[in-house]
Amino acid sequence: MNLWAPLDQENIRNPFPMYATLRREAPVYKSQTGEWIISRYADVKTILKDPRFRSGNKLEWINRGITYFKSKDQDLSAIASAITSFLLLINPPEHTRIRKLITSVWNDREVDQTILENVDSLLNIKSEDNTFDIVEDFARPLPNMTICKIMGISMEHYQHLTTLSNNLVKILNLYNSFKDLVRIDSAARDFISFFRELLDIKKQRPDNDLISKLIVANASEREPLSDDALISVFIFLFIAGQETTIGLVSTSLLTLSKYPSQLNTLAGNPELMPNAIDELLRYDGPVHLLGRIASENIELGGHCIKQNDTVTLCLASANRDSRHFENADILDITRQPNRHLAFGSGIHFCLGDWLAKRQGALAIQRFLEVYPTYSIVDHTLQWNDNLSIRTLKHLSCRV
Amino acid sequence: MTRPQSPHDIVTFMKKVVAAEARIPDTSIDEDKSFHQFGLDSISSIYLLEKVENEYNVTISPLYFWDYPTLRLLASQIFDENFRQP
Numbered sequence: 138m139n140l141w142a143p144l145d146q147e148n149i150r151n152p153f154p155m156y157a158t159l160r161r162e163a164p165v166y167k168s169q170t171g172e173w174i175i176s177r178y179a180d181v182k183t184i185l186k187d188p189r190f191r192s193g194n195k196l197e198w199i200n201r202g203i204t205y206f207k208s209k210d211q212d213l214s215a216i217a218s219a220i221t222s223f224l225l226l227i228n229p230p231e232h233t234r235i236r237k238l239i240t241s242v243w244n245d246r247e248v249d250q251t252i253l254e255n256v257d258s259l260l261n262i263k264s265e266d267n268t269f270d271i272v273e274d275f276a277r278p279l280p281n282m283t284i285c286k287i288m289g290i291s292m293e294h295y296q297h298l299t300t301l302s303n304n305l306v307k308i309l310n311l312y313n314s315f316k317d318l319v320r321i322d323s324a325a326r327d328f329i330s331f332f333r334e335l336l337d338i339k340k341q342r343p344d345n346d347l348i349s350k351l352i353v354a355n356a357s358e359r360e361p362l363s364d365d366a367l368i369s370v371f372i373f374l375f376i377a378g379q380e381t382t383i384g385l386v387s388t389s390l391l392t393l394s395k396y397p398s399q400l401n402t403l404a405g406n407p408e409l410m411p412n413a414i415d416e417l418l419r420y421d422g423p424v425h426l427l428g429r430i431a432s433e434n435i436e437l438g439g440h441c442i443k444q445n446d447t448v449t450l451c452l453a454s455a456n457r458d459s460r461h462f463e464n465a466d467i468l469d470i471t472r473q474p475n476r477h478l479a480f481g482s483g484i485h486f487c488l489g490d491w492l493a494k495r496q497g498a499l500a501i502q503r504f505l506e507v508y509p510t511y512s513i514v515d516h517t518l519q520w521n522d523n524l525s526i527r528t529l530k531h532l533s534c535r536v
Numbered sequence: 537m538t539r540p541q542s543p544h545d546i547v548t549f550m551k552k553v554v555a556a557e558a559r560i561p562d563t564s565i566d567e568d569k570s571f572h573q574f575g576l577d578s579i580s581s582i583y584l585l586e587k588v589e590n591e592y593n594v595t596i597s598p599l600y601f602w603d604y605p606t607l608r609l610l611a612s613q614i615f616d617e618n619f620r621q622p
């Protein structure tokens with residue numbers, strides 16, 4: 138029997154039993170698709186830190202796909218051009234250069250004001266019957282509103298960009314159908330033209346936002362990035378924190394509702410929030426799977442991973458590994474130390490971790506203040522069909 | 537859109553697609569050989585599944601290509617899931 142069934146409906150609802158079986162029976166597992174599934178903490182961390190495991194199998198794959206589908210008269214080239222400079226898909230030295238460019242200008246961490254304004258405007262909208270969809274009414278719009286402000290994008294575009302972002306982020310799924318690829322391509326096309334226009338405007342009149350700062354800093358580089366590459370950087374900065382933050386906020390509120398005494402403790406002691414956020418990220422962080430590709434033959438756990446083999450790293454499984462965490466399957470908002478892998482590790486460690494944590498903390502804290510007695514009314518929870526970034530479709534609660 | 541009477545109908549249809557992809561006559565395709573042996577990979581699988589989806593108006597999980605790695609296994613799964621009378 139295949140131990141790897143990430144699209145199975147049972148596993149979409151709850152993948153943790155599958156992860157537990159993999160960790161126990163086949164921690165380095167060659168799946169039916171030919172990729173290796175890595176599920177234990179130590180192995181996942183080792184691979185994330187090992188430069189012989191490179192990023193970017195997705196980019197290579199999509200480039201081959203574009204050539205192939207061209208022969209079927211289908212043009213998917215916008216996908217490649219949109220993702221060509223996605224930090225998480227590229228390798229040094231290009232990766233180092235772009236990562237430096239971003240960190241050199243993204244130093245303004247005074248985002249609390251913006252986040253709180255956005256949170257409060259969303260929490261003020263309450264339906265007549267006192268129900269509230271935590272995903273649609275709160276978690277989904279929030280990161281988008283915040284990143285628009287940070288990047289200097291006018292709010293009138295945010296609805297449109299939310300839809301594009303939802304579609305484009307699917308490129309990070311492990312497996313896509315042809316219809317998915319067509320939708321992704323169309324989102325890529327629209328994103329590119331949107332940011333191309335914005336690039337021209339901000340070039341003329343730079344402001345104090347992240348996009349303007351990137352344009353200015355890039356222009357003074359010895360070898361500046363092309364406009365196409367810059368646009369791809371913008372797109373990634375825009376989408377990287379969407380689906381992920383949606384997951385953090387909504388899944389965390391679901392998890393907390395299952396641990397009422399810890400929820401109470403947290404509501405009464407907001408100073409516990411930063412620690413609680415880390416624990417919620419460990420317990421069920423939104424990014425479950427990451428991909429790498431072996432650049433040479435590599436021994437791991439008694440197996441030989443061959444050059445060009447793909448490895449899939451189960452972060453969410455590593456974070457439940459009892460070899461590393463005591464009572465790994467139990468939430469403990471006071472857990473310390475907590476070296477979870479929800480943001481990855483090594484050179485691709487999440488660049489927006491501080492924003493994600495701050496936004497998550499403020500959102501959950503304000504939510505608990507405004508709706509202290511919320512109760513989940515969704516009894517059959519619907520999850521999106523994708524374990525790479527695992528998020529709920531809806532989360533209805535009574536407030 | 538057509539409605540297959542049996543898994544065999546789906547096999548026949550897929551044989552045509554695979555034959556065109558592999559540039560071999562469909563009579564030489566053995567339905568118990570793995571897709572790999574015809575040179576199909578994760579990219580051409582997307583094309584094959586799309587063709588089948590459109591032909592029968594069904595939705596197929598992209599992983600089925602690997603979970604049911606021969607024409608016979610895949611056709612049976614698609615038939616059972618969508619067309620088998622209870």
Ligand code: HEM
Nearest residue numbers: 224225377378381382385424479480481485487488489493
């Ligand atoms: C709860 C929310 C988030 C989670 C769980 C998360 C998780 C991750 C993970 C696991 C990676 C590593 C990918 C890899 O190694 O292949 C990553 C990379 C990245 N994340 Fe996040 N992320 C979150 C929010 C954000 C936000 C808000 C931003 C801000 C825009 C952001 C920007 C990035 C960037 C730019 C990278 C690529 C870094 C690199 O490759 O050098 N993330 N994230």
